[in-house]
């Protein structure tokens with residue numbers, strides 16, 4: 523009701539005032555909340571999502587750190603889960619961007635409305651959602667239900683370079699130049715939207731180790747290396763395994779091809795449209811290579827990142 527809404531708006535403003543703030547790499551505010559740097563423009567949506575979202579046991583949630591392969595994993599998840607809803611050549615991915623088919627809680631659904639009607643938020647059942655929110659900050663209904671999480675991470679050096687180019691594209695043309703050195707310092711400190719990256723990855727890694735039936739932890743590099751076996755793993759995990767018949771008829775290969783970088787990048791919808799948050803879809807498709815970092819990082823940067831990777835992941839058994 524209205525009174526309640528007014529109070530919550532006050533409460534929210536008060537909370538916002540107390541949080542440390544910095545600038546993101548392309549000049550918007552980020553605020554430090556529950557141990558991560560939340561992009562300020564979606565902070566309210568994150569809080570609404572935490573307060574109001576009620577997960578169903580059938581929900582599937584695609585989670586990632588930005589630039590780790592979110593777009594790809596959305597395309598794959600959508601195609602695997604819904605493959606019997608449409609003829610092969612009529613995959614909705616040919617007409618809609620992956621981010622339109624699996625919508626973000628914070629950049630989309632809760633951005634427009636603090637308690638959106640999620641009943642028809644996906645094209646087909648089951649409901650498919652996505653988020654960049656770190657594991658400890660997920661609403662408890664996601665953790666406590668039988669909903670499933672698929673998480674994708676990526677080599678930190680490639681992720682850094684990808685983020686660097688992405689933010690370059692989003693920076694206003696007349697804004698001050700922002701060097702790779704500056705970005706690197708901030709990267710090492712964890713100061714960028716959803717950072718620190720290492721905490722994000724560690725949080726989901728640990729949770730997936732504790733609960734492998736709940737969280738599938740994928741790596742971008744593995745998908746690049748063998749998309750067919752990774753697709754089968756994804757389908758099995760989600761409860762939509764490929765039948766022998768489907769495998770014989772090349773259904774797995776077909777999905778891999780539809781979701782490939784080469785295919786998605788060239789579709790009109792991904793060339794021209796702008797997402798709900800004002801990002802042009804084409805900023806999501808750059809080079810899609812493993813090891814592109816070697817073209818940009820100095821040996822000193824590589825050294826420092828290797829140390830960071832070691833410090834953060836060595837004990838966990840996670841390698842890149």
Ligand code: A3P
Pocket residue numbers: 586587588589590591592593594597680683684685687781782783784786806807808809810811814
């Ligand atoms: P690069 O900048 O290294 O090219 P996200 O989707 O999480 O924002 O990640 C973007 C990164 O994934 C970019 O990496 C982008 O090129 C790559 N990418 C986008 N679509 C892809 C696809 N279908 N297959 C493989 N990589 C893809």
